[in-house]
Amino acid sequence: MQERYQMMLEMIQARLLEKKRGMDFFIDALFRNILRAYDPELPTVYVSGYAFPMELLWAFDVTPFDFEIACNNLPEVMTGNGSGLMLESEKRGYSRNICSFDRLIIGCLHQGILPKGDLFLTSSYYCHGKAKTNEVVAAHYGMESVLLDVPNEISPAAITYVATQLRNIAAKLEAVTGTKLDPARLKESIHRSNQARASLLTICDWMKRRPCPWNGVEACLLGLGGALFWGSPVRIEIHRLLLTQILERVEKGKTIPEDYRILWFPWVPVQNTNIFKILKENCANVVMAEASFVFWPELDENRPFESLAMKALLDPHVGKAERRIQNLVQSIDDYQIDGAIHFSTTSCYHENTAFPIIRDAIKKKGVPLLNLSGDMSDERNYSAAETNIRISAFMELLAG
Amino acid sequence: MNEQLTIAPRRIGWFCSYVPEEIILAAGCEPVRLEGRVERFQEIDSYLHANLCFTIRNIFESGLRKQYDDLDAVIFANSCDGMRRLYELWSHYIQTPAAYFLEIPKNRDENGISFFSSQLLNLKNQLEEDFAVSITAERLVQAGLQMNERRGKMLELFERQKASPLPYKGSELHTLAIQEGRLPKRDMYPEIQSVLEKPVPVQPVGKAAPRLLVSGNEGTTPTLFRLIENSNADVVLFDTCRGLNHYTGMVSMGNDPIQSIARRYLFKPACARMPGSAQRMERLAALIDEYAIDGVVYSGVQFCDYTLFESALIEPFLKARSLPVLVVENDYIWSNTEQIRTRIEAFVEMTQNKRRTA
Ligand code: SF4
Numbered sequence A: 001m002q003e004r005y006q007m008m009l010e011m012i013q014a015r016l017l018e019k020k021r022g023m024d025f026f027i028d029a030l031f032r033n034i035l036r037a038y039d040p041e042l043p044t045v046y047v048s049g050y051a052f053p054m055e056l057l058w059a060f061d062v063t064p065f066d067f068e069i070a071c072n073n074l075p076e077v078m079t080g081n082g083s084g085l086m087l088e089s090e091k092r093g094y095s096r097n098i099c100s101f102d103r104l105i106i107g108c109l110h111q112g113i114l115p116k117g118d119l120f121l122t123s124s125y126y127c128h129g130k131a132k133t134n135e136v137v138a139a140h141y142g143m144e145s146v147l148l149d150v151p152n153e154i155s156p157a158a159i160t161y162v163a164t165q166l167r168n169i170a171a172k173l174e175a176v177t178g179t180k181l182d183p184a185r186l187k188e189s190i191h192r193s194n195q196a197r198a199s200l201l202t203i204c205d206w207m208k209r210r211p212c213p214w215n216g217v218e219a220c221l222l223g224l225g226g227a228l229f230w231g232s233p234v235r236i237e238i239h240r241l242l243l244t245q246i247l248e249r250v251e252k253g254k255t256i257p258e259d260y261r262i263l264w265f266p267w268v269p270v271q272n273t274n275i276f277k278i279l280k281e282n283c284a285n286v287v288m289a290e291a292s293f294v295f296w297p298e299l300d301e302n303r304p305f306e307s308l309a310m311k312a313l314l315d316p317h318v319g320k321a322e323r324r325i326q327n328l329v330q331s332i333d334d335y336q337i338d339g340a341i342h343f344s345t346t347s348c349y350h351e352n353t354a355f356p357i358i359r360d361a362i363k364k365k366g367v368p369l370l371n372l373s374g375d376m377s378d379e380r381n382y383s384a385a386e387t388n389i390r391i392s393a394f395m396e397l398l399a400g
Numbered sequence B: 001m002n003e004q005l006t007i008a009p010r011r012i013g014w015f016c017s018y019v020p021e022e023i024i025l026a027a028g029c030e031p032v033r034l035e036g037r038v039e040r041f042q043e044i045d046s047y048l049h050a051n052l053c054f055t056i057r058n059i060f061e062s063g064l065r066k067q068y069d070d071l072d073a074v075i076f077a078n079s080c081d082g083m084r085r086l087y088e089l090w091s092h093y094i095q096t097p098a099a100y101f102l103e104i105p106k107n108r109d110e111n112g113i114s115f116f117s118s119q120l121l122n123l124k125n126q127l128e129e130d131f132a133v134s135i136t137a138e139r140l141v142q143a144g145l146q147m148n149e150r151r152g153k154m155l156e157l158f159e160r161q162k163a164s165p166l167p168y169k170g171s172e173l174h175t176l177a178i179q180e181g182r183l184p185k186r187d188m189y190p191e192i193q194s195v196l197e198k199p200v201p202v203q204p205v206g207k208a209a210p211r212l213l214v215s216g217n218e219g220t221t222p223t224l225f226r227l228i229e230n231s232n233a234d235v236v237l238f239d240t241c242r243g244l245n246h247y248t249g250m251v252s253m254g255n256d257p258i259q260s261i262a263r264r265y266l267f268k269p270a271c272a273r274m275p276g277s278a279q280r281m282e283r284l285a286a287l288i289d290e291y292a293i294d295g296v297v298y299s300g301v302q303f304c305d306y307t308l309f310e311s312a313l314i315e316p317f318l319k320a321r322s323l324p325v326l327v328v329e330n331d332y333i334w335s336n337t338e339q340i341r342t343r344i345e346a347f348v349e350m351t352q353n354k355r356r357t358a
């Protein structure tokens, strides 16, 4: 496993030597971080970055390891052979009706690909499959799986419930690192997160321009994989580099042709598909993705646990789909959207059940919507031919 | 028997075993356990992805076809990702006069109890407001006693199943449990009581069939039980959220009835939605010993994530203990009977042979 990341890291580093681009810097940081997780020097903490207030972890000397992001960045998955890794979980009785993300992780676990962890954290959002998978992985190493349970309602009682759990998790981090939580470090981490949040808002504003000077697909990938770095200086640097690139593009008029502006939700497939090639051929530009919305207010450095609890509670995949609808409908106006694409991944139960209400709201807004079925990483559940037909028909619809 | 509460005709639907019926009863309403009522889907595909839990599909389609229009309210719970969304779909497309959502913490500790208590308090307040009733501490205590009594009776029936030969057919107990959730509580007391008082049929000695335990989610029809029984095995126990698991644990009333109720529900034997598979396996192993079980049939509803994960853990766990286990998926209404029958027959035969050799 390490060799594969090492190889990809070297490729990215060669690109970075050429030019320091934001997304390359992000991938470089991601692979370095994954490789560090195998190093026994620092405690390795399993966590799903996109569903956990990471600012807490960056206040400690640990290596956060996101098993979903790490496994999905294996060359097998990116080149359309992820199912080979998943087979190992299916052989052990994990049904193909379980999300491919989870089967992939359990498959990798049984092939000895994952690093040993010192603490196994997870949360109850977006989906419960992740929490179950974390349990399976932790049990494999004879360890406890720790769940941050984030309820659906936002209320003083819910904030207390989540904040108390975060305090308990901080105590577990103290135990694995052997150091007390330094409030100044946590404050610093939250401060950095706020800085990065502000620069992301600026990036999002730039994306409202016609033509869009960045790319909603990359924004989505950063929104999920890059969530690991909220609270770390890495996230600030990624945004700084991205903003430099955006300004350069705008100045030099180097944006890509754009006949149609697309809103993408909820997340883009990890496996290699023909989707974005077809969109590009049709000058349809994904200008915003749901996963890159800034949904939380500035965090309060003086009330770290409560404000991190609030950030978790405000996640659009917690609570009513109504919140997702508000954000999506608002972004249709903000980003001058011509069409929306919903990528429905097989076995994502919470997302697929929310879809009919979201569909109705987008239709009411008068924006054409394509419901594209596929799978995040299992190529057996993806048909390039059918996707081609569906997107082409959608393009005709957009062309009027 | 404790003095029963006066039950008004207002009916409140609930689904998940973590929803305390005590609060519904204390509001003077009749709790009705929600179940899917359709045999064939007609409308659901224009709303829901094909790969969604068949329980949810069935309940939602029943709602769409107005089969629950007689309810005054429905309480949904955060049982799973699909169920939390079903609450929204229901509020959006079906619009029963009132729909409530109950959060169920996954952490079973004092922090969880305190949050769950706040949730139950909200529910109580909402019911008081919407139904213009006063849910006093006294009424909660009374409802708690009533529910405890009912639990006690059902548990006594389950307890008797430890005997050999087996006193009751599993399919009969299952039907009783389904009725218990479905019918007014006042009608069910004499029903349960009469089963308890009925002389237990004695099977001829030496003809004892393999003793099976059903786990997972078996649905509301007795199909699985009948298939097993027709294959000459006994269903001794069903430890599901309609079976033993649902009835185990009494409300131990303290000064704060809401908190006492919260404690009972959060600390009852955990189902697959809760973290802690290892503890669930240990409980299963203990039940296998107590009830002298020869084999386990684990059935999950198609596309139920929890059972999909759990079945993958249960199979090796039981096999390592040399206990036969059969995992079958069902579509909630058990329409795929023929295929399952063959598998059950083979499983019973295998269990029988294993028993003889032992
Ligand atoms: S795609 Fe859905 S089910 Fe799969 S890991 Fe993501 S949120 Fe969970």
Ligand code: SF4
Pocket (backbone or CB within 6 Å): B053, B054, B055, B056, B079, B080, B081, B082, B083, B217, B301, B303, B304, B305, B306, B307
């Ligand atoms: S059967 Fe499983 S997925 Fe379906 S409602 Fe129950 S817990 Fe949820």
